[in-house]
Amino acid sequence: MDRIYKKLAIVGEVGAGKTQLIHTISEISPFATEARSSVDIGKEFTTVGIDYGRLSLAEDVALGLYGLPGQKRFSMLWDMVTQGLWGLLILAKYSDNFALESLQTVIDHFAPHRTKVPVVIGISHCENTDYADLDNFIEYLQVVLANYDLASPIYPVDPRDVESSIMVLQLFDALNDSYSNDDWIESDAG
């Protein structure tokens, strides 16, 4: 029987919570490529390559979790996961200074509006944000998505929380059910 291996790409800026989310979902200890940060980014370590986690759903069925840095200079890493992509999670760290360009860069690269890969935008670090500010941030992101004719879910995600992280999978499952993907079966990379 052919093995079924799908990929979930988790792209986000420094400190968005990619590594933590993989740690929360993955059954294996994530293979993390973290290095001590040379500048003050609010934390000691940051991802400099791909974080990898895995969720085995059966002996021959698995979901690979790929945490990818959100900066454009790492876009060659993004290309490594485009085949067999089950979903693209863009983690947006809630902030007044959120870089709109970075979101556009990721969407431009993965082009979900053309490939029909399901996209979810997860807003992290918004636990203490008041509703009006969160609404405004979402409205702001919705305008960006509208530019690509995308109507994707934009929801708060707490990467430390199991329920919240599972909700992301649930969203992708619902989106995948509504799409038809023919090119999604691939040999296990592992």
Added chain:
Amino acid sequence: MKRIVCLCTLPQSFQDNLSAYLMDAYDDLRKFNIEYDIKGIFIVYRNTVLLVLEGEGKAVARAAYKTRMDTRFKTCSIIVNCKIETPYFNRWSIRLVKPDSESQQLFLNRLKKELEKDFVFESPKDRKLYEDIYIAERNQVPAGAPAASGAGAPQAQELKHSDLVQYSVSLSAWPKPTQMKLTPPAMKTCSLISNRFVPYQTLIDRKIWPTEADLEQFINLLYSLGTLSLKMYQQPAGVSPAQAEPQKTAEQKTSEKQDRFSQLIKKFITSPRSKVN
């Protein structure tokens, strides 16, 4: 403290890429306003942008000047320039005028009341542009959709089952988490209708919701949020929406492997704690 309201128009030549164009303009102003602590709103309706700027006098004047000089706007008229005791806004935000959104209509009407005493329209054209933003709320009912109850009715009419079955529905933006709790049926429904028209009858046939009344209630909620578009269902000759559905699902028929992955991920989702570390 000062308030300046600008009424701007965008060039038609950028119609194809209007959102990107607008976002650039909004984002520039957002950065400027964060730096100078300016609050207000950036309201977009078609080619018109209504900009309310509130804050320290010189800073607001600079923001207005910056906007007037911004070549991304074809025209820019100042329709309010006054001193204020207390600001109306406590943050800087953006809002797109969406058809038939009750909450937006209420918001716009409150804003209109706040602003109208200080209006100075340079030309009748400006007045018309401004009024169009408000009229849009009542007139932009999707073609063929049920009319609002009574002329100028403040609220969109509830969509009844008998009306809905004649339509296809499409979602332009998912509801915000502050607007509703995202339940599994809500997720499935939103996923199905995101940016594509699906006959309402198809949603019934999929039995996503426990009852048809639940589906109707959910669709009405989306409609009231202004994120749902309706269009008359284009029935192929001799085929009812109910009959059309099997044909559609056949087109979207998934492979056995896809089904298997989907079943397994669902199984995992419903029993996550037993598997997650």
